[in-house]
Amino acid sequence: MNLKQYITQNGCGSATRLAKEVGMSALYLSQITTGRRKPSAVMAGRIAKATGFKVSLESLRPDIYQVFKEQGAIQQETPKNGSTDDASDDVTPPAEVGGTVQSASSEGA
Structure with missing residues (x-):
């Protein structure tokens, strides 16, 4: 399910x-919902967690x-039975430096 749905x-x-639960303004969330802006890796993780991983x-x-x-870093998808038990362990946020996600392929380049 996407955020708009x-x-x-x-x-x-x-x-x-x-918006309040994840610590952002309603305007910023609206811009993410409409596709005008992309959330940071951290915010994307917060949104996914706050929605019980209903928003992937x-x-x-x-x-x-x-x-x-x-x-x-992704251990498993949301459980097929819809359970959100231990769902916080499903996603490990990446290292975020200066607003950009550092991947293994970009390290040492």
Whole structure:
């Protein structure tokens, strides 16, 4: 599920609550929802976690999702049974330096 679908499905006020929960303004969340801006790796992780991983990291930032996958940082997808037990262990955030994600292939270059 993407962020727009999540907000639509959860009704009026869900965007404001989500923005507050992850520590961003409602305007910034709106810009992410409409695709005008991309969340940082950290914010993408916070959004995914705050939604119980109903909004996937892949839908928020497919570029970093691929880096996570290549580095083995993604252990598993959201459980098929819909359970969110231990869901916080599903994604390990990358090292973020100066607003950019450092991947193994860019180190030492």
